[in-house]
Amino acid sequence: MCWVVAHANINRYKADLRETRFVLFEQFRAGELLGKPPFENWGVDEVNMVLDEVYRYATEVSGPLNGISDEGCRIVDGTVTTPPGFKEAWKKLYESGFKSLSIEPEFGGQGALATVTAMVTEMTSGSCTAFDMYPGLTIGAAELIASFGGPGQAERYCPKMHDGTWSGTMCITEPHAGSDVGDSKTTAKQNDDGTYSIKGTKIFISGGDHDLTENIVHMVLARIEGAPIGTKGLSLFIVPKRRIDEEGNSGDSNDVTTLGIEHKMGINGSATAQLSFGENDGCIGELCGTEPHRGMRQMFQMMNFARIGVGIQGLAIASAAYLSAVEYAKERKQGASVTNWKDPAAPRVPIIQHPNVRRMLLDMKARVEGIRALIVKGAWHRDHAVAIGDSDEKLRQYHEGQLELMTPLIKAYSSDQAFSICETAIQVHGGVGYTADFPVEQYCRDSKIFSIYEGTNGIQALDLVGRKLGQAGGANMQAFLGDVQKFIDETKDHADLGPAVAKLAAAHAAVASTAMTFLTWFQEGKMDRVPLAANRFLDMMSEFTVGWLLLDGAKISIEKQKSVDKKDADWAFYEGKKHAACFFASHVLPNVPSSASVIADANSSALEIPEAAFTTV
Amino acid sequence: MKILVPLKRVADPDNANKVKPTADKVDTSGLEWKINPFDEYALESALRLTEDGKAPKKRLGEVIVVTVGPKETETTLRSALATGADRAIRVDAEDDALDGRMVAKALQSIVEAEKPDIVLMGKQAVDGDTNQVGQILAERLDYPMATFAATIQEEDGGVLVSREVDGGVCWLRLKNPCVVTVDLRIVAPESVYSLKTDKSFKHNDGVRFAALPAIMKAKKKPLDVKTLGDVAAGTELTAKYSKFEPPPQRAAGVKVADVAELVQKLATEAKVI
Numbered sequence: 001m002c003w004v005v006a007h008a009n010i011n012r013y014k015a016d017l018r019e020t021r022f023v024l025f026e027q028f029r030a031g032e033l034l035g036k037p038p039f040e041n042w043g044v045d046e047v048n049m050v051l052d053e054v055y056r057y058a059t060e061v062s063g064p065l066n067g068i069s070d071e072g073c074r075i076v077d078g079t080v081t082t083p084p085g086f087k088e089a090w091k092k093l094y095e096s097g098f099k100s101l102s103i104e105p106e107f108g109g110q111g112a113l114a115t116v117t118a119m120v121t122e123m124t125s126g127s128c129t130a131f132d133m134y135p136g137l138t139i140g141a142a143e144l145i146a147s148f149g150g151p152g153q154a155e156r157y158c159p160k161m162h163d164g165t166w167s168g169t170m171c172i173t174e175p176h177a178g179s180d181v182g183d184s185k186t187t188a189k190q191n192d193d194g195t196y197s198i199k200g201t202k203i204f205i206s207g208g209d210h211d212l213t214e215n216i217v218h219m220v221l222a223r224i225e226g227a228p229i230g231t232k233g234l235s236l237f238i239v240p241k242r243r244i245d246e247e248g249n250s251g252d253s254n255d256v257t258t259l260g261i262e263h264k265m266g267i268n269g270s271a272t273a274q275l276s277f278g279e280n281d282g283c284i285g286e287l288c289g290t291e292p293h294r295g296m297r298q299m300f301q302m303m304n305f306a307r308i309g310v311g312i313q314g315l316a317i318a319s320a321a322y323l324s325a326v327e328y329a330k331e332r333k334q335g336a337s338v339t340n341w342k343d344p345a346a347p348r349v350p351i352i353q354h355p356n357v358r359r360m361l362l363d364m365k366a367r368v369e370g371i372r373a374l375i376v377k378g379a380w381h382r383d384h385a386v387a388i389g390d391s392d393e394k395l396r397q398y399h400e401g402q403l404e405l406m407t408p409l410i411k412a413y414s415s416d417q418a419f420s421i422c423e424t425a426i427q428v429h430g431g432v433g434y435t436a437d438f439p440v441e442q443y444c445r446d447s448k449i450f451s452i453y454e455g456t457n458g459i460q461a462l463d464l465v466g467r468k469l470g471q472a473g474g475a476n477m478q479a480f481l482g483d484v485q486k487f488i489d490e491t492k493d494h495a496d497l498g499p500a501v502a503k504l505a506a507a508h509a510a511v512a513s514t515a516m517t518f519l520t521w522f523q524e525g526k527m528d529r530v531p532l533a534a535n536r537f538l539d540m541m542s543e544f545t546v547g548w549l550l551l552d553g554a555k556i557s558i559e560k561q562k563s564v565d566k567k568d569a570d571w572a573f574y575e576g577k578k579h580a581a582c583f584f585a586s587h588v589l590p591n592v593p594s595s596a597s598v599i600a601d602a603n604s605s606a607l608e609i610p611e612a613a614f615t616t617v
Numbered sequence: 618m619k620i621l622v623p624l625k626r627v628a629d630p631d632n633a634n635k636v637k638p639t640a641d642k643v644d645t646s647g648l649e650w651k652i653n654p655f656d657e658y659a660l661e662s663a664l665r666l667t668e669d670g671k672a673p674k675k676r677l678g679e680v681i682v683v684t685v686g687p688k689e690t691e692t693t694l695r696s697a698l699a700t701g702a703d704r705a706i707r708v709d710a711e712d713d714a715l716d717g718r719m720v721a722k723a724l725q726s727i728v729e730a731e732k733p734d735i736v737l738m739g740k741q742a743v744d745g746d747t748n749q750v751g752q753i754l755a756e757r758l759d760y761p762m763a764t765f766a767a768t769i770q771e772e773d774g775g776v777l778v779s780r781e782v783d784g785g786v787c788w789l790r791l792k793n794p795c796v797v798t799v800d801l802r803i804v805a806p807e808s809v810y811s812l813k814t815d816k817s818f819k820h821n822d823g824v825r826f827a828a829l830p831a832i833m834k835a836k837k838k839p840l841d842v843k844t845l846g847d848v849a850a851g852t853e854l855t856a857k858y859s860k861f862e863p864p865p866q867r868a869a870g871v872k873v874a875d876v877a878e879l880v881q882k883l884a885t886e887a888k889v890i
């Protein structure tokens with residue numbers, strides 16, 4: 001068996017580091033936190049060097065793998081092999097130490113700002129989504145052990161997971177327990193030595209088996225015998241693929257069997273495994289930490305970071321798709337300019353000169369830069385919460401609350417937009433975009449999973465409406481609306497942005513009134529209305545937030561542009577920020593009041609239609 | 618083994634469209650800078666010569682990077698320190714106060730003070746393309762010199778250098794101390810071997826990544842600053858830039874009716890035949 005080599009190992013990934021530096025340093029002013037605890041080791045030079053080196057890694061190591069990764073993993077006799085080049089890339093990645101960026105210094109990491117980590121992850125993920133999932137999940141698993149592990153567990157597992165000797169996974173989903181994790185059937189039976197015998201089947205395990213590391217540390221949700229049903233009875237276990245001896249050497253099989261790997265629409269280089277634990281009653285796990293029945297709560301902390309991670313995956317691939325589309329539109333000549341369309345001898349022009357193509361490109365630009373600003377805003381709140389620490393509890397809670405509120409927006413809006421942006425990128429390419437000769441069709445397929453895993457976007461919408469809107473007695477939502485109102489008040493008379501800000505103000509009123517509508521429904525017990533409207537509300541709140549952040553970026557850009565020579569590349573850069581924000585305000589923000597009226601209308605056809613009425617076949 | 622690597626920062630060629638010539642100067646405002654690629658190769662070679670090719674790598678010597686330029690060039694030195702150099706020296710000078718001979722004189726003073734075994738540098742910088750500093754430096758120091766090195770093998774008390782020349786490879790055996798300037802082939806996997814590196818070892822192709830922990834430690838590595846007066850007192854500039862101009866815009870082409878018209882135009886308009 002061999003791979004069909006349809007893809008040469010060439011890099012097609014690009015990132016716009018000018019935009020990255022704008023977001024980090026100009027819009028979200030990382031400089032205010034650099035050099036001060038807990039980021040005292042970080043300065044502007046360090047951040048820039050990291051961005052430059054990671055971009056080199058993304059274009060020289062990871063990017064060239066993306067095409068070949070699409071050919072997928074293979075499984076022979078229960079052993080999974082990753083696509084050619086993955087092993088070498090894994091080695092280079094861990095030699096470079098880039099994956100230790102966000103890890104705590106006590107485990108050899110650099111404790112970087114979340115904003116910087118987000119922008120670095122955009123490049124590692126965007127250059128090859130499938131490959132980056134293995135190290136990404138490994139960090140997630142190791143952080144679970146670092147956060148909740150009992151005595152000695154972090155010391156035993158984390159160093160080898162952080163240096164690339166071992167990898168890690170999250171084992172949550174089972175055949176009968178997808179979105180409803182509480183139905184999990186995997187069991188854990190305590191042994192005399194305090195360890196547990198694990199038995200059960202887990203599916204859809206990303207990185208569940210592969211050939212990159214000598215061992216794989218699975219974090220497995222299972223129910224201890226006699227524990228309550230539902231999520232409250234689940235505990236989290238550390239279950240290595242191979243048994244680990246006292247010295248930390250990987251030894252015999254721990255009775256974890258790979259039953260198969262999925263054949264998927266995208267991210268084919270990421271092995272999605274079905275795993276059987278304890279088929280021969282020989283699978284031993286340790287409880288993560290010392291208290292049983294806390295698995296769901298522990299996993300949830302993880303999930304919150306993972307959801308932001310999925311948002312970054314969406315941004316990463318959307319940005320790559322957008323930059324591919326711009327490159328193609330500048331090169332591809334077709335048709336004459338619309339201004340002399342009647343002249344058959346008129347010179348052929350690059351398609352970027354056609355108004356409809358320009359519209360699509362600017363639409364993508366606005367959305368890509370919008371979700372980037374949304375993600376970095378969330379990370380900014382986290383950095384400030386960490387920097388404030390115990391010095392000002394109220395202010396810290398404000399920042400933490402804003403991140404909580406934005407997490408479902410980051411996960412769901414970014415992932416939905418990613419798929420849609422990739423689709424537009426294909427449209428810009430025309431017929432060739434539908435072929436494997438260009439990277440955008442793969443981007444589109446790879447991106448679809450983002451709206452599904454780590455909690456479907458339907459779950460995210462319920463999280464936003466059911467938990468986050470009323471969190472802290474509604475104070476987080478109030479503070480959020482207050483932040484945007486402050487911007488509106490300060491900017492409504494802006495010479496260039498005034499009309500756009502008026503649209504933001506209309507959106508503000510729409511979001512505030514719709515939030516009240518939900519509260520009324522909750523009070524009146526009209527619970528079945530909520531899921532019908534939740535996704536639409538998540539979209540409108542995301543569009544509102546993105547509109548705000550784009551206009552904030554445009555305001556900064558207009559100010560900076562005043563001191564830049566018109567011939568400089570920076571002048572055009574700032575001009576682009578302004579146009580993207582104004583485009584979004586004109587073309588997207590009006591959706592927000594429109595969505596508010598749809599929700600207020602409370603059409604309940606979807607509830608009333610009998611199941612037999614959906615179709616006659 | 619102690620190796621001195623002179624570095625020059627150059628305007629990133631990707632930003633060439635930002636270069637604006639005005640009279641006798643190139644306006645450098647708004648430019649992005651990077652290490653001259655050939656100097657990067659020299660640094661990579663120096664690191665390979667001071668390692669054993671094992672994992673984890675053991676350092677066997679010292680690599681000192683030096684540049685001549687204004688304060689901002691310290692960013693270039695820091696990124697070299699992040700890549701693995703041990704310490705750095707900056708000679709403070711404005712770009713306008715420099716020519717190849719002045720830089721060679723400054724380097725000469727530093728070499729005489731530091732006494733490295735090898736001065737390893739790029740064959741030329743990709744901005745001015747003068748290709749002279751290494752040669753002038755070797756001459757001033759009266760050191761043996763090899764230019765355009767494609768491979769370097771450390772030997773007892775010297776180096777064996779191969780240079781790709783028309784029709785073959787020229788091998789030079791140099792005694793330390795010496796000056797070696799490198800060509801781009803030097804970063805191939807089997808091009809550089811220290812005495813302690815097994816000949817079967819293959820380096821990663823190209824220039825290594827600055828590893829994250831090293832980036833974070835770069836700020837703590839020593840960086841000395843000297844003035845041009847300290848190291849090149851009494852030296853006068855011998856090259857003066859009189860004018861810069863952008864390449865001429867390419868004019869639109871014309872369609873010719875037949876071969877006769879083509880020949881006629883080549884003769885009378887293009888004046889090439």
